[in-house]
Amino acid sequence: MNNLITKITLSTLITSITALATITSASAFSFSLTGTFxxxxxxxxxxxxxxxxxxxxGDDYQCSNIDITTTAGSEIFAGSNYTDSSDNAFLSSCSADGFAMSLYDEASGNEFFLDLQSESSLVDLAPSETAQINPATTYEQYFDGFGDPTTRYIASGTVTAAVPFEFSPTLGLLLVGGAWGINRLRKSRNKIE
Structure with missing residues (x-):
């Protein structure tokens, strides 16, 4: 009986760790980006x-966990942090190619707008694959409340698809250690019987 319980426990442990190592969501994609204006x-x-x-x-794409930072380049563009967790930020569109977001700066009363678009569909990227940011349609705008907005376009940049899950060496050691521990437990119980 103990042998059967040990085998079931070991089988469950291996199945759980295998499932954990292969968890990916078919509908969620994570990306990192970098570029220069x-x-x-x-x-x-x-x-x-x-x-x-x-x-x-018929539903739209959804964007979340946005945390994009632009740095200062001139007095007009002092740098902004676009995050969907801010009360002063508003996500205006989201697609397979990117998103658009506005940001209101309470201190200055100015508004900034970021439109990020890639040259190809982001959802088609394999893990660690990159897409070029489209310089013709990716820009940041500054609105001071007077006249036309000032726009700075991206010169170059890439969006990289994140690896959904990697089986780390730590998890591998835990798996081997767990299997060894269960084996030792099984052997000690056999000696007792």
Missing amino acids: EETYGGTISGTFELYEPTLS
Whole structure:
């Protein structure tokens, strides 16, 4: 009886760790991005975000966990942090190619707008694969409340798909240690019988 329980426990442990190592969501994609703005205004852009495919036909893509930072390049663009957890940020669109988001700066009363678009569909990227950021359609705008907005376009940049899950050496050691421990427990119980 103890032998059967040990085998079931070991089988359950191996199945659980195997399932944990292969967990991926078919509809969720994580990305990191990095790039530089054109020389006229300068600055850089970097950060991370997640994109979710529609669950029903006709639904829109969903973006979340957005944390994008632009750095200063000129006096006009002092640098901003676009995050969907901020009360002052508003996500205006999300697609398979990117998203658009506005940010209100309470201190200055100014508004910033970021439109991030890749040259290809992000959801088609394999883990660790990159897509070029589209310089013609990726830009940050600054609104001071007077006249037309000032726009700085991206000069170059990439969006990289994250690896959904890697089986780490630590998990491997835990698996081997767990199997060894269960084997030792089984042998000690056999000696007692």
